[in-house]
Amino acid sequence: MPSPAVDDYLKSIYHHTEWQDRRITPKQLASVLGLAPSSVTExxxxxxxxxxxxxxxxxxxxxxxxxxQRAAAIIRRHRLIETWLVREFGYTWDEVHDEAEILEHALSDRLLEGIDTRLGHPRFDPHGDAIPDAAGHVHREPFVLLADARPGHAGRVLRVSDRDPEVLREVEDAGLTVGTEVRVDARGTVTIEGAAVPVTDAAASAVWLTA
Structure with missing residues (x-):
């Protein structure tokens, strides 16, 4: 049976390996969910x-x-709702996460598919995260975290983590929005459209580039 609590666990586990390969530990899962390790273990x-x-x-x-498959289904709902809120209601990308957390459990499947059709079946949400299709499949390009990219690396911003709204605003102020072409100059500095742009460690750890 559908359960928001179960969905939150499955989403968190799915998210953890979406942009890196290391599996999540119970301690990490407890930290992400803000719960006691004993509760998570149970x-x-x-x-x-x-x-x-x-x-x-x-x-x-x-x-x-x-x-x-179940995690992909709830993540599909969440990311379609985020995209809908940005395109249809004028939300900014740092405002949609909490709204989507509420709505993902409230919308019917029929309404969700209507939203998908109205939006033209988008493949990515406003943060660059892949939206699973109805079968749970996703497509991602090879990627590298900006914090791990070597000087001289040139790529397009693929994805920005939506975990921290303040960091999202910082990333936007730096011009590191999804689709932006970037060249890594050195730790803490990138070039965008010929201009050197300082990047904090927090921002560099929240941005993924094409590999």
Missing amino acids: MVQKLAAQGLVSHEPYQPISLTAEGE
Whole structure:
């Protein structure tokens, strides 16, 4: 049965490996969800019993095929809603996350598919995150985190993390919006349209470029 609590766990596990390969640990999951480790351990055991995650004691957690499909479905809802709010209601990209968290559990499947059709079946949300299709499939280009990119690397901004609205505003002020062409000069500096732009560590850790 649908459960917002279960969905939040599955989304968090899915998000963790979306832009890097290391699986999430119970401690990391507890930190992301703001819950006590004991509560997380108990829920993970329940999710494992339902066939939604794979987990051994003291080991990282991964989604099963069923868990990944369910996570992709709720993430599809969230990202379509974010895109809808930006395009149709004038929300800025740092305002949509919390609204989408509420609406993703309230919209019917029929309304969601109507939104998808009205928006022209978008593949990416305002932050550059891939929107899974109805079957849960996504397509991503090879990527590198700006903080890990070597001097001289040139690429297009693929994605900006929406975890911290303040960092989103900082990234926007620096001109590092999705689609922007960037050349990495050195740690803390990039070039955009011929101009050197300072980039804080927080911003560099929130921006992904094409590899």
